[in-house]
Amino acid sequence: MGDLEVEVISHDILIVGAGITGLRAAIEIMHQLRILRKKLSIGIISKVHPLRSHSVSAEGGLGVVLSIERGDSFELHAWDTVKGGDFLCDQDAVEFFVRRIPREVLFLEHICMPWLRNPDGTLFQSQRMGGHSFPRGVFAGDKTGHYIMRSLYDYLLSLSDDSLTFYDEYFVLALNIENERYKGLVAIDIRDSSLTYFASRALILAMGGLGRVFKTTTCAAGVTGDGMAIAYRAGLLLKDMEFTQWHPTGLVPTGVLISEAARGEGGYLLNRHGERFMKYYAPNRMETAPRDIVTRAIMWEIEKGNGVESHRVKHVWLDLRHLGRKLIEERLPFISKMVKRKLGIDPTQELIPVRPSLHYMMGGIHTDMYGRTNVKGVFAAGEVACVSIHGANRLGTNALAECLVFGSIVGEEVVRYIIEQSPPLLEADREFYRRCSRKIFNGIYSREGGEHSIYDLMDTLRETMEYKVGVFRNEKDLLEALKKIRELKTMLGKVRVDDKDSIFNTWLIDYLQLENMLDIAELITVCAFLRRESRGSHYRVDYPQRDDEKWLCHSILKYSPEGPQISYIPVVVTKWRPVERMY
Amino acid sequence: METGRKNVLVSIYRPQLKKFIYVTIEVGKGTTILDVLKYVKRNVDGSLAFRYQCEMGSCGSCGVVVNGKPVLACQTEVLSLKRDKILIKPLYNFPVIKDLVVDYDSIMFKRYRSNPPMIKVNCEFDELVNPQGEFIIPPSIQERASIYARCINCGICMAACPTISSNREFLGPYILLSIYRYYLDPRVGLKDKLLERAVFREAGITACHYVRACTKACPEDIEVAEVIQRLKRDFLKNLIVPLKQQRLEVNFRSSAIMK
Numbered sequence: 001m002g003d004l005e006v007e008v009i010s011h012d013i014l015i016v017g018a019g020i021t022g023l024r025a026a027i028e029i030m031h032q033l034r035i036l037r038k039k040l041s042i043g044i045i046s047k048v049h050p051l052r053s054h055s056v057s058a059e060g061g062l063g064v065v066l067s068i069e070r071g072d073s074f075e076l077h078a079w080d081t082v083k084g085g086d087f088l089c090d091q092d093a094v095e096f097f098v099r100r101i102p103r104e105v106l107f108l109e110h111i112c113m114p115w116l117r118n119p120d121g122t123l124f125q126s127q128r129m130g131g132h133s134f135p136r137g138v139f140a141g142d143k144t145g146h147y148i149m150r151s152l153y154d155y156l157l158s159l160s161d162d163s164l165t166f167y168d169e170y171f172v173l174a175l176n177i178e179n180e181r182y183k184g185l186v187a188i189d190i191r192d193s194s195l196t197y198f199a200s201r202a203l204i205l206a207m208g209g210l211g212r213v214f215k216t217t218t219c220a221a222g223v224t225g226d227g228m229a230i231a232y233r234a235g236l237l238l239k240d241m242e243f244t245q246w247h248p249t250g251l252v253p254t255g256v257l258i259s260e261a262a263r264g265e266g267g268y269l270l271n272r273h274g275e276r277f278m279k280y281y282a283p284n285r286m287e288t289a290p291r292d293i294v295t296r297a298i299m300w301e302i303e304k305g306n307g308v309e310s311h312r313v314k315h316v317w318l319d320l321r322h323l324g325r326k327l328i329e330e331r332l333p334f335i336s337k338m339v340k341r342k343l344g345i346d347p348t349q350e351l352i353p354v355r356p357s358l359h360y361m362m363g364g365i366h367t368d369m370y371g372r373t374n375v376k377g378v379f380a381a382g383e384v385a386c387v388s389i390h391g392a393n394r395l396g397t398n399a400l401a402e403c404l405v406f407g408s409i410v411g412e413e414v415v416r417y418i419i420e421q422s423p424p425l426l427e428a429d430r431e432f433y434r435r436c437s438r439k440i441f442n443g444i445y446s447r448e449g450g451e452h453s454i455y456d457l458m459d460t461l462r463e464t465m466e467y468k469v470g471v472f473r474n475e476k477d478l479l480e481a482l483k484k485i486r487e488l489k490t491m492l493g494k495v496r497v498d499d500k501d502s503i504f505n506t507w508l509i510d511y512l513q514l515e516n517m518l519d520i521a522e523l524i525t526v527c528a529f530l531r532r533e534s535r536g537s538h539y540r541v542d543y544p545q546r547d548d549e550k551w552l553c554h555s556i557l558k559y560s561p562e563g564p565q566i567s568y569i570p571v572v573v574t575k576w577r578p579v580e581r582m583y
Numbered sequence: 584m585e586t587g588r589k590n591v592l593v594s595i596y597r598p599q600l601k602k603f604i605y606v607t608i609e610v611g612k613g614t615t616i617l618d619v620l621k622y623v624k625r626n627v628d629g630s631l632a633f634r635y636q637c638e639m640g641s642c643g644s645c646g647v648v649v650n651g652k653p654v655l656a657c658q659t660e661v662l663s664l665k666r667d668k669i670l671i672k673p674l675y676n677f678p679v680i681k682d683l684v685v686d687y688d689s690i691m692f693k694r695y696r697s698n699p700p701m702i703k704v705n706c707e708f709d710e711l712v713n714p715q716g717e718f719i720i721p722p723s724i725q726e727r728a729s730i731y732a733r734c735i736n737c738g739i740c741m742a743a744c745p746t747i748s749s750n751r752e753f754l755g756p757y758i759l760l761s762i763y764r765y766y767l768d769p770r771v772g773l774k775d776k777l778l779e780r781a782v783f784r785e786a787g788i789t790a791c792h793y794v795r796a797c798t799k800a801c802p803e804d805i806e807v808a809e810v811i812q813r814l815k816r817d818f819l820k821n822l823i824v825p826l827k828q829q830r831l832e833v834n835f836r837s838s839a840i841m842k
Binding site: 031034035048049051052053054056057065066067068069102103106107109110111112114115116117118119120121122123140141143146147150151154155157158166168191220221222254256257334338341342343344453455496498499500501503504505506507 | 612613624625630633634635637639641643680681684688692696699701703708710712714715716721722725729732733734765768834836
């Protein structure tokens with residue numbers, strides 16, 4: 001385990017993360033290289049096998065304008081997105097984005113995506129998800145993410161030759177960026193805890209979100225904000241970190257996702273009195289208002305005493321009974337089976353207990369609409385990035401579209417960057433490698449004693465974020481949360497090391513993930529504290545109004561050893577001035 | 584103890600140490616095998632290794648053997664087993680890396696990567712780069728392929744298969760199922776090649792003894808063994824009327840939006 005030998009692997013392009021964004025980027029790189037008749041080597045690093053990525057859990061569909069003759073348009077999709085995002089979206093990026101989605105849907109169609117069909121064999125487009133003013137969702141059952149992942153992965157394998165290498169179950173420790181110059185990265189092979197220095201000419205970060213920073217979440221155990229944390233520590237700018245999205249319908253008690261498709265297909269939300277309470281909050285759109293509005297409505301109902309208590313949590317009801325067995329079996333089979341298995345409830349006959357659950361991160365690594373970051377040669381796309389197309393609140397079905405569209409765009413951009421600028425492949429930085437190695441082997445493995453369990457720290461962090469940086473925020477709670485997070489950070493240095501084995505040490509990975517979660521939690525809280533207004537998913541009880549005079553701007557975070565430095569940049573407004581959001 | 588709760592004795596086998604972890608745990612309605620493993624890692628032995636991710640039965644990470652049966656830990660409720668003693672072991676047929684973590688690459692993913700089942704999509708390269716429309720696929724045909732595309736790659740069929748345990752060369756239910764999924768899809772070409780792959784010298788469909796352990800174990804309720812039977816049937820048919828001579832037409836509709 002010494003720090004004598006430096007294990008080096010070199011590629012022209014490295015992709016970190018093998019969910020929908022990472023795989024789509026790899027495919028686009030292969031396509032571009034074939035068009036240009038060039039050859040470059042690509043490495044794909046992922047902390048899990050690609051088919052275990054959290055993208056496979058995406059249930060709902062993909063919003064796309066396919067039929068102008070039926071009354072939809074790109075302009076309408078863009079407007080829905082901008083209004084849904086409470087006017088914090090960069091409007092040029094949104095228009096660019098919605099116009100690219102049809103190409104992605106039809107590409108998937110060519111690589112055997114099992115889309116749901118109309119009786120005449122064409123693509124079925126029905127879902128009317130929250131905030132969309134046209135039923136533009138295409139989908140495959142309620143496991144759309146799963147089917148997309150399998151189609152992309154299988155197609156990528158069919159293309160790949162010796163130029164593509166997968167590094168499964170490698171955990172990236174740190175990016176080596178010096179004076180805004182990208183040099184490489186160091187990753188640990190989970191299987192034997194050996195460290196590898198990966199050198200490349202360009203890097204794509206596609207590492208997903210951060211749901212697990214909160215207690216109630218729809219996200220998988222590995223969704224711990226690693227991408228944003230390592231990027232931030234290496235000097236990449238982060239944007240709009242205060243905008244964390246709650247999905248209105250997490251299944252009680254743990255918050256497992258009940259797709260928005262359940263409401264998109266006509267499901268009701270009921271309070272304790274059996275009343276469709278959305279009529280008080282969004283009289284026109286009712287249950288299919290955007291997520292931030294439905295989430296707050298549920299929490300207000302619970303606060304007013306109109307909630308129900310069971311499984312030791314307060315919640316409301318989701319009612320699918322009137323949809324009928326046929327529709328539920330055809331379009332919501334997965335969640336219907338899951339509800340039965342988890343709670344013994346038959347959704348065709350009984351009410352489903354639901355409450356908001358943390359689902360998605362609007363903020364992330366600051367990029368332009370081509371996925372470029374503030375460091376040349378480093379690109380980011382998907383949930384880890386913030387373009388910003390979602391503004392302060394993402395609409396349902398725009399995430400899968402984002403992963404595909406921006407995955408393909410960064411793929412194209414990275415090839416262009418390498419061909420046009422021919423950046424050099426830098427030699428492995430031995431000193432950097434040694435620093436990473438010392439951290440793992442001297443800093444963690446050889447630590448003796450220690451009082452706390454990392455799992456206790458993790459629970460405290462997740463509860464703090466849920467109760468103090470949750471749906472309703474205020475200055476006092478945010479300050480308390482910040483104090484707690486900083487306290488937990490110092491405690492992390494004194495935790496008990498439960499596993500010193502070098503073979504598949506999942507305790508070590510949990511420790512490294514917790515370290516990332518703590519950094520990210522601090523950044524979310526700082527941004528939430530500073531933004532003294534309410535916009536989209538960020539709701540300040542002490543500043544309940546949106547303030548376009550002062551706050552029509554993106555928060556930008558920059559790392560410094562003393563703590564995050566924050567600045568603001570204006571939102572790009574092309575067509576639509578902010579107006580009151582009525583639904 | 585609250586009603587509906589009970590104590591169970593859990594034993595977890597650690598092959599690399601040739602030892603067990605024994606612990607008595609109180610479980611209630613909804614407590615899963617994964618909850619038990621997380622409890623043990625946290626409170627009994629932090630060095631216990633197992634994989635998990637989504638906790639909702641969609642990522643396929645957490646396969647283990649419980650009381651002799653390969654299952655997904657996150658989808659298996661302890662009370663539903665109706666036993667006071669629970670024995671948890673790593674998946675059968677895979678080499679073990681540590682504790683409950685097995686090496687899926689060995690007989691599953693490595694083989695899959697070297698023989699990817701989507702061998703050729705039925706269109707020109709230009710259409711992939713600039714797709715201009717959609718295929719006309721009757722819903723019944725699409726649904727048939729969708730059922731088999733539900734596979735979550737958990738490897739439980741591979742662990743359940745008695746043929747693999749005696750014949751390491753056998754392609755196994757996972758790969759054969761993947762082949763069948765694309766074999767059914769009208770957008771895939773070279774179907775005769777796909778069938779050849781399913782035969783895989785003598786280590787493919789012909790090696791299957793139709794014990795149906797895979798079908799019984801599949802957490803997605805896919806009839807994997809029946810799929811292998813259908814592949815056998817179609818292979819024989821193909822010997823009589825070669826697929827190359829059967830015309831498989833799929834209609835295409837241009838999309839106005841791409842103009």
